[in-house]
Amino acid sequence: MKSETTKTLGAFALELVIYGILVTGYFFLVLHLLGGWLYELEVHHRYTYAGVAILLIIGQAVVLESVTTFLLRLIGGRSE
């Protein structure tokens, strides 16, 4: 029981490290590139910005959910 808990916590910590590396890369690559464009959109085309904002957050949610599920399976954690 105790070793199972240690194993789960270890897998979770490993997942956090991999996830952290992916997210850091994401910040610098995607958000840095999108920042200027989104700012322009927010200033000049509010309705388009509102639609894009919702699509972006839902899109990111779906992608990150797939990434975290994949990582949990890869590491052997119990995701289901």
Next chain:
Amino acid sequence: MFFPISGAHISPIYLVIVGFLIGILGGFFGVGGSFIAGPALRLVGLDWNFAVGTDLAHIVGKSVVAAKRHRALGNVDLRLGSIMAIGTIAGAETGAQLIQMLKRAGNVNQVVSIVAIVVYLSISAFMLWESRKTLRSQKRQLSKAKVKGLTAKKDESAFGHVTRAIQRLKIWPMISLPTSGVKAISLWMILLVAFVGGVFGGFLGGGAGYIRMPSMVYVLGIPTHLAVGTDLFEIVISASYGTFSHAVKGNVDILIALVMHTGAAIGAQIGAISTQYFAGPKIRLAFVPLPLIGAGIVIYTLVSGHKL
């Protein structure tokens, strides 16, 4: 990190940690966590209007993840969630109009703060009383069942007699919710519960899951796990509407929401998976401190005059 839309300098690590903590709460309790996210964003200097709008955008992303996870676990009643979304949007608009009225009267901060404190404390006190009573009664049933060779029901409520009385009200049209195990309930009761939740959301900010989730359990008789999952699904629809509305008014910094959401994505998964290890009354008992945190923050702002 500089966020050009709101003109704020905020550490992304801070945003990820806040998102992670709120993600766990959302996945486990089916709440948006606005009573923590709003003050957390204000704390790092974001303007109140941006804090409210950005938090809503972040709630959309977080709820998509948690609702998808709950759906996979069979905890989402799509029919109920879709109906509730209509009532919530109507209620949110009414709540926003009430705020505008109070703004014109010039006492919005005081009235909203007092209403918030009363609502938060009442929810906490009621849920503490109900969940403890249910757990005690389950304990008694379990010891009797051991003698008779039976098992106690997993998700029952000490408020069940009121729920059953509400379900017996025959106000046309009556609908059934097979996923939630409700044979017949008035459509108007569902819309009313959603509308009231929406009014509180529009009035006090955020998704108002702290009032809708308990209402679904106690008023509509939805099992706790399903109430959590369905509330999240419903929040996706109503918070998307709120995000669009706020974004058009220039109150959403989507870059901040995206960064916060990277933490929430993993937190929401952990929270949703954790619900499987707890029975309904225990989830409800664990929910009790959440509105108290909200009440504490509001009392602090009232007493100190410091606008979080």
